[in-house]
Each structure stands twice: as structure tokens, then as C-alpha cells.
Amino acid sequence: MKMITKLALSNNKKNKTRSILIMLSIFLTTVLLSAIATFGYGQIKFQSANAEEFYGSYYGSYAGVTEDQIGEMEKRSEFDRIGRAATIGTIENARSISMVWMDNETRDLANLDRQLQEGAFPEQENEIAGQKAMFERIGYPDVKVGDKVNIRFRRNTHETYQEKEFLVSGIMSQTVKEQENRSYTAYVSKACYESLYAPEERAYTIYFSLSDSVDVNSSTLEMTIKDLAEECGINPEYAFDNMYYSMWVLDPGMEMIVGCIVVALIVVFFAVMVIYNIFQVGLIQKIQEYGKIKALGATKKQMKKLVFREGMLLTIISIPAGLIVGTTVSIGFMNSWLSQSTTLGNQDVVQVNMVSIPLLLLCAAASAIAVWAALKRPMKVISRISPVEAIRFQGSQKKNKGLRRGRKQMGVRQLTQANMSMNRKRTITTIISMGLSCVLFVVAANFTGNVSTRYDARKQVPYGQFQIDLTYSKADTAYPENNLDSILKANPLDEELVEQIRKIDAVTDVKIRYMMYAYDQNGNLQSIGVLNKEQFDDEEYQGSLKGEVDYETAAKNGDILYGWSYFIEESGYDLGDTVTMTMGDAGGEARFQGTMTGAFGSSNYDWIITDEAYDQLGLSGKSIGTIWVDCRPQDCADVQNQLEDLLTDKQHYEFSTYQGALETSESSLGMFETLAYGFLLLVGLIAFMNMANTIIISIITRKRELGVMQALGMTNSQMNSMLRNEGVLFTAGSILVSLLVGMPAGYALFCYGREHGYFGLDVYHIPVIEIAAMIIILTALQISLSFILSRNIKKESIVERIRYQE
Structure with a gap:
């Protein structure tokens, strides 16, 4: 046993190049596995420990609940807290600011008390609490606890605003959601609520937790609370589950666990392939050596142990080093992510220990198993060697049948073809193995390349640096001037304003989009988007379409399309139905009749028609719904000031900036993007390692062959060209394999992520930059490797190369 170990150690020392390459492959594999395991474990522990902090401790809520229904809930043992x-x-x-009341139980279930920075929640009828940003928006930028504020509010859109003096009792912190949506909440007292609503008008939103006797998990929670609602006489449609709380507490991180396991299995698969490829490429040149060992009396079992020990000895340093580096990288990234999240959310989070010794041992075992799996076939091949045949072995033992094809002259191209075709099986295997090692990169690039903060921001502000949108209501009976029809008739964003914007010196381009109002057959007010071909195509590009969505057809036939495919049933129409409406804008009103041929995924309008369909209505004036303004980034501040001056006397508009949308996107997607590209980097290293392994081992094991060819007259320049051409063919074949397999797999992963609502994924586009970078880097590295290795070979004399016996 000691002799086999010594012999394996001696072989590894002798074959330094092979040993170093295998150790690097094992190291990178272990880094990836430990980083994935540590990050996944840390995420699950962190989310589980902080689920109440982030999402509250309630299981669900019911809206529109009466006192009698609350009484039914209190009778049931399934409800723990209400x-x-x-x-x-x-x-x-201009922004959404709601006024709510919550009792102590709800505040505790929703974890609202932790958001109170100073002061207290309202108790008296005239007290109010809210975020500083909320008070600033209503005209009180430096509000403090104890200040008096006058607030205009109304109960619903059927009532006029009333003004009431409040005393600020508390200042709340701003949550991430409120910051991103720029929507706010003001909190008042129970006394204030009861003074404004008579007993028969009161309806509540109920937050609740379930007792331990209810057997429920994240998959069954929604159905369970809907069934309980029905038994209490509550409309199940108004039942909502606390999805994120249930996911992390009732069924902690199953998607995270499954995702980590799948990625880890893929990493192990590619590690097996890379390590096997190293052994396979260099195996032929060592056949004689193993044959001599067997001729000295080694049994099949001992030969297997010899190859096995050679591989396993290389894990002694590689696996511990990989565990340390992978864990350190993952912890560093996680801490950075958490610190940024904490800053954004202003929340005190529970810190957790991200290191799991059992998981790290499992990662070490997975790396060792990968090495064992990679050695299975070499062990089998070596154990079956016949000593006599092995000692006589001179390379390929195949004999060509028929006539041998010769050439009068051999050039670099002919030599390259001969070398590649001499052992077709090995060539094809090498190309496929190298290509498959790049598949993971292509798959990850398809996912990562479609998660972009800039792309996400462009969904909010599709063009230019600034966006001006109309804001309107559709059912404000108290203030009908706030409704869409009244606003469009007044046309606040008119052509005169557009011309004034165009005259701003730094403005480089201005685009506009028109809109209309409409009354359906029931008299309900609807919004209509009027799109030209470019805008139509942009909306179509967003995906999630239903029916026929084609500009040419819609323009020719005067068709109409619904704006939200998911809610198409709410339109009261089915695809193919005739839609009759009265449409209007600043140019008057006209009767419209057209076929609903399709629906867009999620537009900003209830309905959409083409600009040519609008022309058929015969109206004289158009109302602008959106204005986009573009300028150079360095001119943004100056242009924004001038735009705000122009809009001073305007009403019913919302002003958005691309930079603001980008900052919001970066706050939620930036760290994920960093993680994704970090993973891509590690995957890319593994792909390059496989290519480098193949090229290095191939050149070193052919040292004698190259020496003989140079002795017969091959020049150094010709040898360089031959090795470069071989490398280029290997690289080209590898890239082709990786794209043929990786692109469909990557698209399937993207579709899965979009279907399950993963952030930053909306419309698929080929990750051209990432793939082009992979091709350029692999090609450059391959050429550099071939040059460096051929240069090192030339340092030895031809005689030394011919006598080479690694």
C-alpha cells in the first residue's frame, strides 16, 4: 500500500504540468462549490432570521371585512392573532399618499413599530405620523415631532377635499419599497377614523397569524386562507397571503436550495469532464510506463489504486485552499450586499453565521467525488493493459484498410489536417469536451446578460433623459377636472410646449406620444394610446402578447388592441369581438368601431390604436400624453432646470428622469448583477482551464513528434503556424459546440426566470457582448498559449525532444 502511494506521488512529481493543471481545476471547482453553498446557506439563514423584520409576522390579510365577519374569525381556533x-x-x-389607521396588534404583526424613528404613533384624533419625505411633499420640509401641519385629504373620489389641522406625533423611516415607488403612508388614530366614518360605513383590513394546529406551508397557504375566508363569510377574492414571509419561515428557501443544487451539479459535471480530459489527452504517452509497472507484477486492483491515488493526492492541497477562498469570497460579497440593503432599508437586521461546517465538508466530498468520477475510465483502461502490448505501444494501433494516400509535398495546412484526422475520435472528443465546458458560461451569460440595471431603467423611461407624463383620474366625481377627458380637452402638454422644449440649447431630440379618452358602452372612461409604428413595435417587443399584434394589419383594418393581456377578461370583450366607443381629445369626439385583434403585455393605456386608425376618425387636433427629452449626460442638470421652469404653470403631469430610474434599478439589481458576473468570471476560468489543459497536454505529449518533424526539415515558423492552426480549430469547434448547446439551454433558463417573476428579466435578447467577449478572450488566450508553449519547446534541442519520455 505504501509502495503504491509512493509511486503515485512520484508520477505526480514527474508529470508536473499535468498535476498543476489538475490541481487548478480541482481548486476552481471547490471555490465555486463552496461559494455557492455558503451564499445559499447564508441567504436562507439571513432571510429566515430576518423574515419578520422585512415582511412582518402575519400569514395573510383580508380586505373589506365587517364587524360580524371579524366576530366569526374570533370564534375559530385556526386564527392565532387578529x-x-x-x-x-x-x-x-401629485404622488400617492394614503391615510391609514392600524391597531397595536396589526402594527406588531406588520413590524411597523421598528420603522418609528422618533415620537409615537397617533392616539388622539388630531395626531398624525409619517415619513419626512411625505411631509416634505405636502409642504413641510423640516417637520419635527410636535409641529402642527394642515393637511387636505378626502375619503374617496366622490368627495371633495377637506382640510384638518394635525399634530405630528411621530416620524417614520422610509422603506425600500416606498423609496422606489415614491409612494407614502400617513398614520392616524382610531379616534380619527371613527370620527370620519359612521359605524355602518366602517370596513377593515384584517391582518392575522395562524395557530400551530393549522398544517400549512408556502404552497398551501393561499388556498388555506381562502378556505377560511369563505367559512367566515369573507369574499375569498379579498384574501391575500404574505408570500415572502411564508416562503422563508414555513418553507425556507426551497427555490434557493434547488437552484444551488442544480448549479452545483452542473459545476461538478464540468469538473469531471475537465479532469477526465487532462488524463485522457496524456494517457497515450504513459501507456508504456503503466505497462512496465504491470509487467513487474502489479495486479488490476493495484493499477486502479495507482491511478486513483495519483488523482486523490492532488486534492490534498486543492480542496482545502478552494474551500477557504470560496467561503471568503462569498462572505465578503454577502456582507457587502447586506450593508447596502441595510442602508437602503434603514432596518436593523439580525446578523447570522454564514459558515456551515457540514456544508463545507459536503463541498469537499463533492470535489473528491468529481475527481473519482473523472478517474473511473482511466482506471478501467489502465487496469486492462496487457504488459507486452503496452511496452510495444507506439501510439495509434489502428491500421488503415486499403491504399495509403501519400503526398509529394507537405505544408502547414496538410500537417494540421493530418494531425487532426490521425485520431478523429480524440479530436472530436476534445472539441466536444472543450465546447461543453463553455456551455455553462453561455447559459449563465444568457441569464445574466438579460438582467441589466440600464435595461430595467429603460423600461421606466424608454427614451432620452427625461419623461413628462400626464397624470389623471378616471372616476373623480368631486373634481371632474382631474379626469382624463377634461385634461385632454385642455391639452396641457401641447405643441407650443414641445416647441419651447426644442428651443432649449442643450436639447438634442424630443419625441412625443399621443393619447385619447374614450367612453365605452357602459359610459366608463377609458384611456387610449395612439402609437406610430416605432412606438407600436416597442410595445410589441415587450412580449406577453395575446392574439394578433401587428402594426400593418391594425393600421390597415382600423383594429383596436387591449393594453393588458393578463387582464383581458376584465375588458368585457374576447379576441375577435367588435369594440364600439366614443373617442375624443383636444380635436373633438368621434365614434369608433373596430375589432379587438390582440392585447399587449403591459402598456400604460387601457386600449391602443395606431396613428393611421386615428386619422380615420377625422379629428383635427391631437392631445399629447407623453414627452421624451434627450440631451447629453453632462447637460442633464441644466436641461432639467429649464424644463422645470417651463412646467411651472402646468398641472396634471409627472416628471421622471432616466438617472432616477437607473438609481432605483441599481438599488435592487446592482448587487445581483455583481454576483452574476462574478459567477460568470469563475465559470469562464473553468472553461479556459479546460482549453489550456488540452493545448498544453497535447503539445507536451507530442514533443517527440515535433522534434522528429523538425529533424526532417520543418522550420520553427512552420511549427508555430501548425500549433496555432490546431488551436484555432479546437477553439472554433469548442465555440460552435458551446453555442449550439448553450443558447437553447440559456433561453430556456431565461423563460423559466421570466415566468417565475425573477427581477430584471422581461424581454430576451442575445447576450452578444458576453459571447463576443468569450470568443475574443478564448481566441487570444489560445494563440498566446500556442506561442508561449512553442517558444518553450524551441528552447530544447531537437535531440532532447526526440529523446523526450515524460
């Missing part, structure tokens, strides 16, 4: 909340109304502002 809290009440109620929406009082909205505060007059």
Missing part, C-alpha cells in the same frame, strides 16, 4: 387596520382616504398630492 389585528385591524382601515384606510381613511388620500392626501391631496
Whole structure:
């Protein structure tokens, strides 16, 4: 046993190049496995420990609940805790500011008390609490606890605003969601709610937790709370589960666990392939050596142990080093991510220990198993060697049948073809193995390349640096001037404003989009987008379409399309139905009749028609719904100031900037993007390692062959060209294999992610930059490797190369 170990150690020392390459492959594999395991484990522990902090401790909520229904809930043992909340109304502002009341139980279940920075929640009828940003928006930028504020609010869109003086009782922190959506909540007291709503008008939103006797998990929670709602006389459609809380507490991180396992299995597969490829390429030149060992009396079992020990001895340093590096990288990234999340959310989070010794041991075992799996076939081949045949072995033992084809002259191209075709099986195997090692990179690039903060921001501001949108209501009976029809008739974003914007010196381009209002057959107010071909195609590009969505057809036939494919049933029409409406804008009103041929995924309008369909209505004036303004990035501040001056006297508009949308996107996607590209880098290293392994081993094991050819007259330049051409063919074949396999697999992964609502994924586009970078880097590295290796070979004399016996 000691002799086999010594012999394996001696072989590894002798074959330094092979040993170093295998150790690097094992090291990178272990780094990836330990990083994946540590990150996944840390995420699950962190989310589980902080689920209440982030998502509250309630299982679900019921909306529109009466006192009698609350009484039914209190009778049932399934409910553990029940809290009440109620929406009082909205505060007059361009942004959404709601007024709500929550009792102590609800505040505890929703973890609202931790958001209170100073002061207390309202108790008296005239008290109010809210975020500083909320008070700033209503005209109180430096509000403090104890200040008096006058607030205009109304209960619903059928009532006028009323003004009431409040005393600020508390200042709340701003959550990430409120920061991104720029929507706010003001909290008032129970006394305030009861003073504004008579007993028969009161309806509550109920937050609740379930008792331990209810057997429920994240998959069954929604159905369970809907069934309980029905038994209590509550409309199940108004039942909502606390999805994220249930996912991390009731069924902690199953998607994360499954995802980590799948990626880890893929990494192990490619590690097996890379390590096997190293042994396979260099195996032929060692056949004689193993034959001599067997001739000295080694049994099949001992030969297997010899190859096995050679591989396993290389894991002694590689695996521990990989565990340390992978864990360190993952912890560093996680801490950076958490610190940024904490800053954004202003929340005190529970720190967790991300290191799991059992998981790290499992990663070490997985790396060792990968090495064992890679050695299975070499062990089998070596154990079956006949000593006599092995000692006589001179390379390929195949004999060509028929006539041998000769050539009067041999050039670099002919030599390259001869070398590649001499052992077709090995050539094809090498190309496929190298290509498959790049597949993981291509798959990951398809996913990562479609998760972009800039792309996500462009969904909010599709063009230019600034966006000006109309804001409107569709059912404000108290203030009908706020409704869409009244606003479009007044046409606040008119052509005169557009011309004034065009005259701003730094503005490089201005684009506009028109819109209309419409009354359906029931008299309901609807919004209509009027799109030209470019805008139509942009909306179509967003995907999630239903029916026939084609500009040429819609323009020719005067068709109409629904704006939200997911809610198409709510339109009251089916695809193919005739839609009759009265449409209007600043140019008057006209009767429209057209076929609903399809639906867009998620537009900003209820319905959409083409600009040519609009022309058929015969109206004289168009109302602008959106204006986009573009300029150079360095001119943004100046242009923004001038735009705000132009809009000073305007009403019913919302001003957005691309930079603001980008910052919002980066706050939620930036760290994920960093993680994804870090993973791509490690995967790319593994892909390159496989290519480098193949080229290095191939050249070193052919040292004698190259020496003989140079002795027969091959020049150094010809040898360089031959090796470069071989490398280029291997690289080209590998890239082709990786694209043929990786692109469909990557697209399937993208579709899965989009279907399950993964952030940053909306419309698929080929990751041209990532793939082009892979091709360029692999080609450059391959050429560099061939040059360096051929240069090293030339340092030895021809005689030394011919006598080479690694």
C-alpha cells in the first residue's frame, strides 16, 4: 500500500504540468462549490432570521371585512392573532399618499413599530405620523415631532377635499419599497377614523397569524386562507397571503436550495469532464510506463489504486485552499450586499453565521467525488493493459484498410489536417469536451446578460433623459377636472410646449406620444394610446402578447388592441369581438368601431390604436400624453432646470428622469448583477482551464513528434503556424459546440426566470457582448498559449525532444 502511494506521488512529481493543471481545476471547482453553498446557506439563514423584520409576522390579510365577519374569525381556533387596520382616504398630492389607521396588534404583526424613528404613533384624533419625505411633499420640509401641519385629504373620489389641522406625533423611516415607488403612508388614530366614518360605513383590513394546529406551508397557504375566508363569510377574492414571509419561515428557501443544487451539479459535471480530459489527452504517452509497472507484477486492483491515488493526492492541497477562498469570497460579497440593503432599508437586521461546517465538508466530498468520477475510465483502461502490448505501444494501433494516400509535398495546412484526422475520435472528443465546458458560461451569460440595471431603467423611461407624463383620474366625481377627458380637452402638454422644449440649447431630440379618452358602452372612461409604428413595435417587443399584434394589419383594418393581456377578461370583450366607443381629445369626439385583434403585455393605456386608425376618425387636433427629452449626460442638470421652469404653470403631469430610474434599478439589481458576473468570471476560468489543459497536454505529449518533424526539415515558423492552426480549430469547434448547446439551454433558463417573476428579466435578447467577449478572450488566450508553449519547446534541442519520455 505504501509502495503504491509512493509511486503515485512520484508520477505526480514527474508529470508536473499535468498535476498543476489538475490541481487548478480541482481548486476552481471547490471555490465555486463552496461559494455557492455558503451564499445559499447564508441567504436562507439571513432571510429566515430576518423574515419578520422585512415582511412582518402575519400569514395573510383580508380586505373589506365587517364587524360580524371579524366576530366569526374570533370564534375559530385556526386564527392565532387578529389585528385591524382601515384606510381613511388620500392626501391631496401629485404622488400617492394614503391615510391609514392600524391597531397595536396589526402594527406588531406588520413590524411597523421598528420603522418609528422618533415620537409615537397617533392616539388622539388630531395626531398624525409619517415619513419626512411625505411631509416634505405636502409642504413641510423640516417637520419635527410636535409641529402642527394642515393637511387636505378626502375619503374617496366622490368627495371633495377637506382640510384638518394635525399634530405630528411621530416620524417614520422610509422603506425600500416606498423609496422606489415614491409612494407614502400617513398614520392616524382610531379616534380619527371613527370620527370620519359612521359605524355602518366602517370596513377593515384584517391582518392575522395562524395557530400551530393549522398544517400549512408556502404552497398551501393561499388556498388555506381562502378556505377560511369563505367559512367566515369573507369574499375569498379579498384574501391575500404574505408570500415572502411564508416562503422563508414555513418553507425556507426551497427555490434557493434547488437552484444551488442544480448549479452545483452542473459545476461538478464540468469538473469531471475537465479532469477526465487532462488524463485522457496524456494517457497515450504513459501507456508504456503503466505497462512496465504491470509487467513487474502489479495486479488490476493495484493499477486502479495507482491511478486513483495519483488523482486523490492532488486534492490534498486543492480542496482545502478552494474551500477557504470560496467561503471568503462569498462572505465578503454577502456582507457587502447586506450593508447596502441595510442602508437602503434603514432596518436593523439580525446578523447570522454564514459558515456551515457540514456544508463545507459536503463541498469537499463533492470535489473528491468529481475527481473519482473523472478517474473511473482511466482506471478501467489502465487496469486492462496487457504488459507486452503496452511496452510495444507506439501510439495509434489502428491500421488503415486499403491504399495509403501519400503526398509529394507537405505544408502547414496538410500537417494540421493530418494531425487532426490521425485520431478523429480524440479530436472530436476534445472539441466536444472543450465546447461543453463553455456551455455553462453561455447559459449563465444568457441569464445574466438579460438582467441589466440600464435595461430595467429603460423600461421606466424608454427614451432620452427625461419623461413628462400626464397624470389623471378616471372616476373623480368631486373634481371632474382631474379626469382624463377634461385634461385632454385642455391639452396641457401641447405643441407650443414641445416647441419651447426644442428651443432649449442643450436639447438634442424630443419625441412625443399621443393619447385619447374614450367612453365605452357602459359610459366608463377609458384611456387610449395612439402609437406610430416605432412606438407600436416597442410595445410589441415587450412580449406577453395575446392574439394578433401587428402594426400593418391594425393600421390597415382600423383594429383596436387591449393594453393588458393578463387582464383581458376584465375588458368585457374576447379576441375577435367588435369594440364600439366614443373617442375624443383636444380635436373633438368621434365614434369608433373596430375589432379587438390582440392585447399587449403591459402598456400604460387601457386600449391602443395606431396613428393611421386615428386619422380615420377625422379629428383635427391631437392631445399629447407623453414627452421624451434627450440631451447629453453632462447637460442633464441644466436641461432639467429649464424644463422645470417651463412646467411651472402646468398641472396634471409627472416628471421622471432616466438617472432616477437607473438609481432605483441599481438599488435592487446592482448587487445581483455583481454576483452574476462574478459567477460568470469563475465559470469562464473553468472553461479556459479546460482549453489550456488540452493545448498544453497535447503539445507536451507530442514533443517527440515535433522534434522528429523538425529533424526532417520543418522550420520553427512552420511549427508555430501548425500549433496555432490546431488551436484555432479546437477553439472554433469548442465555440460552435458551446453555442449550439448553450443558447437553447440559456433561453430556456431565461423563460423559466421570466415566468417565475425573477427581477430584471422581461424581454430576451442575445447576450452578444458576453459571447463576443468569450470568443475574443478564448481566441487570444489560445494563440498566446500556442506561442508561449512553442517558444518553450524551441528552447530544447531537437535531440532532447526526440529523446523526450515524460
